[in-house]
Amino acid sequence: MDISTRISTLAQTLSEGADALRQVAREVEAPSPSAGTAPGPVELTWRERLWICPAETRVGVEELAEALGKSRSWIYKRTQASAGDGMLPFRRLHGELTFRVGEIRSWLAQEEVVVSSLPMETTAAEARIIGRIGKKEVDAA
Numbered sequence: 001m002d003i004s005t006r007i008s009t010l011a012q013t014l015s016e017g018a019d020a021l022r023q024v025a026r027e028v029e030a031p032s033p034s035a036g037t038a039p040g041p042v043e044l045t046w047r048e049r050l051w052i053c054p055a056e057t058r059v060g061v062e063e064l065a066e067a068l069g070k071s072r073s074w075i076y077k078r079t080q081a082s083a084g085d086g087m088l089p090f091r092r093l094h095g096e097l098t099f100r101v102g103e104i105r106s107w108l109a110q111e112e113v114v115v116s117s118l119p120m121e122t123t124a125a126e127a128r129i130i131g132r133i134g135k136k137e138v139d140a141a
Contacts, residue, residue, distance in 0.1 A: 055102025058091075064099050068108075086111060 044052075046059065046067035065072045078088040079097060089103040 050101060050104065053101055055100065055105070057101040058093075058098045059101060059104075060099075061097055064088075064104065067104075 046063045047069065050059075050067040059067070061072050061075050065075050068075070075088065076097075077083060078086060079090045081087070088099065089107055091098050091100070
């Protein structure tokens with residue numbers, strides 16, 4: 001095989017390789033109809049956010065109703081004096097009801113009635129707090 005034939009064969013091979021690479025590039029750039037879109041950030045509901053947002057976060061009636069799984073009218077009823085001990089902690093800001101998440105979490109803990117429970121795992125921070133409380137109770141006795 002002479003040199004010109006070799007060069008011609010090499011050029012043909014390179015051209016076919018370039019075509020194949022262009023095809024691969026097109027396939028990579030174009031989304032596949034069978035492949036779903038990449039999942040975006042997950043939007044948390046207020047039912048979840050209530051427990052992870054900072055305690056000073058303020059929410060309105062709509063957000064609190066979603067967080068507690070209650071209706072707006074239930075929220076409004078729990079802000080009236082007739083609610084008695086079950087009254088929600090609330091504030092007014094420019095005439096609108098607002099609720100601080102930390103106060104709502106405390107209210108929920110106070111209102112909760114434990115019917116049946118199993119031992120839960122305790123985090124290191126909780127163990128330190130429990131240890132301090134237990135020590136104060138022992139010292140007081």
